[in-house]
Amino acid sequence: MQSKICALLGIKYPIIQGGMAWIADASLAGAVSEAGGLGIIAGGNAPREVVQAEIRKIKKITDKPFGVNIMLLSPFAQDIVDLVCEENVPVVTTGAGNPSKYMARFKEHKIKVIPVVPSVALGARMEKIGADAVVVEGMEAGGHIGKLTTMSMVPQVVDALTIPVIAAGGVGDGRGMAAALMLGADGVQVGTRFLIAKECTVHENYKARIIKARDVDTTVTCQHFGHPVRTIKNKLTREYDQLEKKELRSDTPDLEKFEKMGQGALRKAVVEGDIDYGSIMAGQIAGLIKKEETAKEIIESYMNETKEIMASRCSHWIK
C-alpha cells in the first residue's frame, strides 16, 4: 500500500510505532522496522548515552528506516537533538511540546521531522516551519494527551494542512486504521497495541494488565495540575485523584506534590512490574487487545484487515 507516508519515509506500510517513554527500545523498534513499519526509539526522559545505546543497537538489528522520539519536557531534549543529528537518525517524532526551536537543526541534517500535535493550530504552525508530516494524536491515546479526540481532530487537521497526517489514539486494529484513512489520514501511529508485542521488553505484569483491561479501565490524571496523562486505573491513580480533589480546594495548590508522586512511577511499572503504584500508561483501546503477538503479526493483521475493509465491507453500500 503506497501512501504519502511510505514514499516520505521509505517504509513498506504506513504504520508508525509510538515512541513510548521507557518502553520503545531497539528491540521493539527494530522489529517494527524489520516488519515494514517505522520503529521509533523513545527519548523519554533518558540521558544521551541511554538513547545512543539504543540507536547503536537498532542499527545492528535493521538497515531499514527508524526514528527517535524526542519528548520535549525532558531535561535532556537538547542533548537528544544533538545526538540524532550526530547519529544520522533518518526520522524524528517529537511530543509534549513545540519543537520550533530545533527545526532548523533537523532540516540542516536532512532529518524528516514529524511533530505530534494536539490541535489544528499547532499542526498549521508545524507545517509553516517545515515539518514533513504531523501525528494527530487524540486524547484516547495513552500517556501525555491533549483534549481533542482522534475522530474529531483528524479531519479538521487534514482540511487545514497540505503535509501528510498520521492518525494516533485509539487505532487498535485494521478497523481503526481504515477509519483513520477514511478521515483523510495517510497513515497511523500505534502505541498500546505494540505494548504487548513479543519484542516489547516491558514487564510481563504490565502486559498482563493491558490484556486484562476493559474499555472503562483507563483514567486521566493531572488534568488540572501539570500534564494530563492517561493510564490504567490503579492505587496510584486513586491517590492522584484524592490529591487533585484536595489541591483543587486550596488557594495555593502545591504542584510539587504531583511531581513527587509521579517521579519514577513509569519506571516502577515498566521495569519493576509494580501495577499498583506504577504508572501503567495505555490508551482507551487497551480493552480491545487480548493477546501477545510479534510486531510482524501485528503489522500484517492491521494491513490485511484494512485492505479487506477498504476492498469489500465498504463496497456493498457504495454502488
Ligand SMILES: O=C(O)COc1ccc(-c2c[nH]c(CNC(=O)Nc3ncc(Sc4ccccn4)s3)n2)cc1
Ligand atoms: O507548546 C505548545 O503549544 C503545546 O504543544 C504541545 C502540547 C502537547 C503535545 C502532545 C500531546 N501528546 C503528545 C505526544 N504524546 C506524548 O508525548 N506522550 C507521552 N506520554 C508520556 C510521556 S513522558 C511524560 C510526559 C508528561 C508527564 C509525564 N510523563 S510523553 N504531544 C504536543 C505539543
